[in-house]
Amino acid sequence: MATYKKRGFKPKNQVEEQQVEEQESTTAEVFNTLDESASKSEEWVSNNQNYILGIIGVVAVAVLGYLGYMQFVQNPKEVDAANEMYYPQQHFDQALISTTAKDSLFTLALNGADGKYGFLNIIEEYNGTKAANLANYSAGMSYMNMQKYQEAITYLEDFSSDDAILGALAKGGLGDAFMQLGQASDALGYYESAIAHSGNEYTAPKYGFVRNQQLFEQFNGKKEVQITLVEEREPLFMI
Numbered sequence: 001m002a003t004y005k006k007r008g009f010k011p012k013n014q015v016e017e018q019q020v021e022e023q024e025s026t027t028a029e030v031f032n033t034l035d036e037s038a039s040k041s042e043e044w045v046s047n048n049q050n051y052i053l054g055i056i057g058v059v060a061v062a063v064l065g066y067l068g069y070m071q072f073v074q075n076p077k078e079v080d081a082a083n084e085m086y087y088p089q090q091h092f093d094q095a096l097i098s099t100t101a102k103d104s105l106f107t108l109a110l111n112g113a114d115g116k117y118g119f120l121n122i123i124e125e126y127n128g129t130k131a132a133n134l135a136n137y138s139a140g141m142s143y144m145n146m147q148k149y150q151e152a153i154t155y156l157e158d159f160s161s162d163d164a165i166l167g168a169l170a171k172g173g174l175g176d177a178f179m180q181l182g183q184a185s186d187a188l189g190y191y192e193s194a195i196a197h198s199g200n201e202y203t204a205p206k207y208g209f210v211r212n213q214q215l216f217e218q219f220n221g222k223k224e225v226q227i228t229l230v231e232e233r234e235p236l237f238m239i
Helices: 014-047 049-084 086-097 102-111 119-125 130-145 149-157 164-180 184-197 203-218 223-232
Strands: none
Touching: 014 049, 049 086, 049 119, 049 130, 086 102, 086 119, 086 130, 102 119, 102 130, 119 130, 130 149, 130 164, 149 164, 164 184, 164 203, 184 203
């Protein structure tokens, strides 16, 4: 067993000799402890080698499986879903600017035609893709424009986005749908969510105004309510 001793050191007396012996003994004990620990670790590894290799194998297979799924399944699915969005989105955009046949165009956007998918088909067939998520938003807004508010709520609630504009519009759309159904308290909650989602200059003032207006009507236009609304939230408008 290796010991530690300063090179060229010679004890001058019995006391120093005893100190050197004690130091060598302590060093030896440390090395013995390390050797025992190493031996136990080696023994544990040897006894559990198959188990350890099994875990490593499972992790490797899982990682390779995930990468393979993304490369050969999910990514192509995302591309196909995005391509399918072109047809219904065309009809949706046309419906927004059209002065006639709006419902017909929104229906085409929702259900598709001539072998082309609509938003509802994309949601069903490409579930879990970005395009399907966006289709939830477009389907919800289509139903809103068709005054089918319960259906609008169903699809807008399934949509999620961190986008400052789109995310706020979806929450605001839910507020509008609940308001049309006479559920003012639910509507106000979604207007609050739309405001909190983003402080951008387009949606925040818009839904802030609507929220204030509804609260103003709810409290019968009391002056103190108007003051509180303006003081607590900026840059919302005073009714």
